[in-house]
Amino acid sequence: MLDTAKETYQTAGEPFLDEPKMRVRNADVFYADKQAIFDVNIDIGKNEVISMIGPSGCGKSTFLRCLNRMNDTIDICRVTGELFLEDQDIYDRSIDVVELRARVGMVFQKPNPFPKSIYENVAYGARIHGLTDTKVELDELIEKSLHRCGLWNEVKDRLEEPATGLSGGQQQRLCIARAIAVNPEVILMDEPCSALDPIATATVEELIHELSENFTICIVTHSMQQAARVSSRTAYFHLGKLIEVNDTSKVFTNPEHQLTEEYITGRIG
Amino acid sequence: MNEDVMVGGHISRQYDEELDEIRSRVLQMGGLVETQMDKTLDALREDESDHIVDVEKLDRKVNKMEMLIDEECTQILAKRQPAAGDLRLIIATSKSVRDLERIGDEAERVAHMVRNAMDNQISKKAFKGLLSLGEQTKELLHKTLNVYARMETRKAVKLMRKDQEIDDEYSRVVLRLIEYMKKDPDNISDALDVMWAARSLERIGDHCINILENVIYLVEGEDVRHTGIKEIKRQLSNSD
Numbered sequence A: 001m002l003d004t005a006k007e008t009y010q011t012a013g014e015p016f017l018d019e020p021k022m023r024v025r026n027a028d029v030f031y032a033d034k035q036a037i038f039d040v041n042i043d044i045g046k047n048e049v050i051s052m053i054g055p056s057g058c059g060k061s062t063f064l065r066c067l068n069r070m071n072d073t074i075d076i077c078r079v080t081g082e083l084f085l086e087d088q089d090i091y092d093r094s095i096d097v098v099e100l101r102a103r104v105g106m107v108f109q110k111p112n113p114f115p116k117s118i119y120e121n122v123a124y125g126a127r128i129h130g131l132t133d134t135k136v137e138l139d140e141l142i143e144k145s146l147h148r149c150g151l152w153n154e155v156k157d158r159l160e161e162p163a164t165g166l167s168g169g170q171q172q173r174l175c176i177a178r179a180i181a182v183n184p185e186v187i188l189m190d191e192p193c194s195a196l197d198p199i200a201t202a203t204v205e206e207l208i209h210e211l212s213e214n215f216t217i218c219i220v221t222h223s224m225q226q227a228a229r230v231s232s233r234t235a236y237f238h239l240g241k242l243i244e245v246n247d248t249s250k251v252f253t254n255p256e257h258q259l260t261e262e263y264i265t266g267r268i269g
Numbered sequence B: 001m002n003e004d005v006m007v008g009g010h011i012s013r014q015y016d017e018e019l020d021e022i023r024s025r026v027l028q029m030g031g032l033v034e035t036q037m038d039k040t041l042d043a044l045r046e047d048e049s050d051h052i053v054d055v056e057k058l059d060r061k062v063n064k065m066e067m068l069i070d071e072e073c074t075q076i077l078a079k080r081q082p083a084a085g086d087l088r089l090i091i092a093t094s095k096s097v098r099d100l101e102r103i104g105d106e107a108e109r110v111a112h113m114v115r116n117a118m119d120n121q122i123s124k125k126a127f128k129g130l131l132s133l134g135e136q137t138k139e140l141l142h143k144t145l146n147v148y149a150r151m152e153t154r155k156a157v158k159l160m161r162k163d164q165e166i167d168d169e170y171s172r173v174v175l176r177l178i179e180y181m182k183k184d185p186d187n188i189s190d191a192l193d194v195m196w197a198a199r200s201l202e203r204i205g206d207h208c209i210n211i212l213e214n215v216i217y218l219v220e221g222e223d224v225r226h227t228g229i230k231e232i233k234r235q236l237s238n239s240d
């Protein structure tokens, strides 16, 4: 614990919700002695798509990684504050991190299929978590997951082929299929479309929209238009602080904070 | 300039220039419409039909300006995907130029009535009664354009009250015309012409109010259409 007085920060807009899926209070993140996130307070709603936007280096990925303790994999990274998934303190000592990451899945910027078959890629999580007992059940789960990602018809005849042979957009949808196969509650996506062309991007965005019926989705994006299209709430980060959280429609037509306005209208902050 | 409105300062200087250009074109167009209004009133005051030719010429220019500004707004929407204040500027502008164009049309209509009146020797008394309504409307238009140029929402709210004064004056004109018609059924046709012109002037007032509402939306992000003035004031005082 720091013995210096903790810096507090008041976020503009409506960062809090009734009965949130995830609740973050006074979150600070440090890389060694350099602070990257300052007193972030926010709720993430059940089955909402919330986008995180902000200039490069403002801490979006760092914040996202707090939500399933991906930051644990970085030695010098230290997270303090309260982070809850429903009523569970996700930084509690008793938490099984593998279990947590099954509940809070993640999709990365670059599609990163394992160098295995399409089938094995989707089966991976289900095997680790022992979700299915029989091969038939596993087959069903894989078909269902690929279906949900709109990939089934494209790959059903080549399930045993290496996933790396798929196009970028297909690979990203495969990674999403892999993430949802373990039936997570929350899916974190860090710039999931930045390596995709506009058509593949549109397909993934459509998928995000469909998935939001069953999952809570937090998406980091550099595309303002993407945030506007896919999310119902938008959070704006600036230099490690959460400046504003509001309904996406408000953020893009009439943001509350000057810094948000400057960023989304393409002005130098 | 209201501090709430950011113009300029974009990373893309070209974008700044595009937005600047749109704003200055709207003011230019406003100037043309104002001249149309002036000339119409001159014609009315001086019984001089030369002014009316000018009003028609100006109308063609105004129409062209509307199309040009609309096209520029469309280009910005397509290329820049404006957000927040920039988006509101584009939306408010595109709506306001439509109102300006309509004001031009209404002014032209009044000008035609004046010419008609001169040609047909309509009783001067009947249509000179329009002057005061015309002056009030012209003043509202002038102030509205100033509010747009300086983006002053407080003044906008104040000016919106003028609409009532114009409506009252309009009612007085109508009452006088009715009296005039009652006196002699032969007056009816003339009186109706004047009545239509009065209606046009009153409409110009309404279009000014629309523009004022657009300015408030642009600056404050509040849609104040169909909202009473008291409520508007309350909303605006909450927002600062």
Ligand SMILES: Nc1ncnc2c1ncn2[C@@H]1O[C@H](COP(=O)(O)OP(=O)(O)OP(=O)(O)O)[C@@H](O)[C@H]1O
Pocket: A031, A036, A054, A055, A056, A057, A058, A059, A060, A061, A062, A063, A074
């Ligand atoms: N592994 C790390 N070690 C040390 N510092 C890091 C590490 N990862 C991020 N940082 C620092 O933390 C800050 C926030 O970085 P982060 O990657 O979260 O930003 P971001 O908003 O995701 O940026 P981008 O949009 O470029 O992805 C930056 O100053 C960055 O240099």
Ligand SMILES: [Mg+2]
Pocket: A060, A061, A062, A190, A220
């Ligand atoms: Mg990042």
